[in-house]
């Protein structure tokens with residue numbers, strides 16, 4: 001069931017969203033080659049708790065999947081061929097030349113915010129830089145379609161078309177989602193699809209739009225049994241950007257935007 005949020009609820013979601021965005025700004029400023037992904041995780045968790053909020057992902061257990069352990073961290077930190085759900089570890093070091101996708105969720109006052117960015121460490125091949133830039137732009141093009149009167153897959157097709165126009169591959173088995181009092185609500189928001197199809201978008205729907213785009217041909221992110229991290233099948237790099245948005249008439253409202261994020265998009 002898709003819920004329409006009241007302005008009162010959206011006000012609370014603005015607060016959760018703003019905290020996610022500030023946490024990502026902090027990580028973007030602090031991330032340096034040689035750091036462990038655990039250090040990033042600790043930094044984010046402290047920031048969130050200092051702001052009287054709770055990490056959304058910590059202890060998250062996917063419904064109806066007893067095979068996988070509850071998520072053990074605040075962030076997902078996914079490096080290079082890792083698409084999503086990289087679990088922070090004190091033995092995993094980020095290096096010069098890596099692309100590092102950091103996904104963060106915050107729960108405050110009964111509502112979640114969820115956002116992700118892919119950070120570039122030092123110099124990377126031109127094609128990988130293009131992957132990162134195109135994935136960021138895929139998200140912007142998806143958001144631009146998230147207005148009342150459009151259909152859900154107008155978002156999806158805008159993302160897919162832009163990614164494919166560069167020959168990049170859309171990861172199809174991981175999707176965006178509705179968000180609110182639950183981290184994952186209806187509807188699923190795929191990053192591919194046919195325009196003018198899917199549910200009608202209505203003002204007050206809150207969505208986490210999150211393109212995951214890869215170099216190479218992999219259209220799937222795969223995990224070993226019982227493991228969280230999901231990687232491309234051909235081990236080519238993958239990028240990920242995510243915002244929590246409110247569908248509005250005319251122009252979507254982005255709840256997880258900051259200045260740092262604006263100047264790059």
Ligand code: MF3
Nearest residue numbers: 056057060071076103114208
């Ligand atoms: N942004 C991701 C998602 O919406 C992160 C979820 S991590 C999990 O699916 F641990 F909570 F699953």
Ligand code: CO
Nearest residue numbers: 114208210242
């Ligand atoms: Co999400």
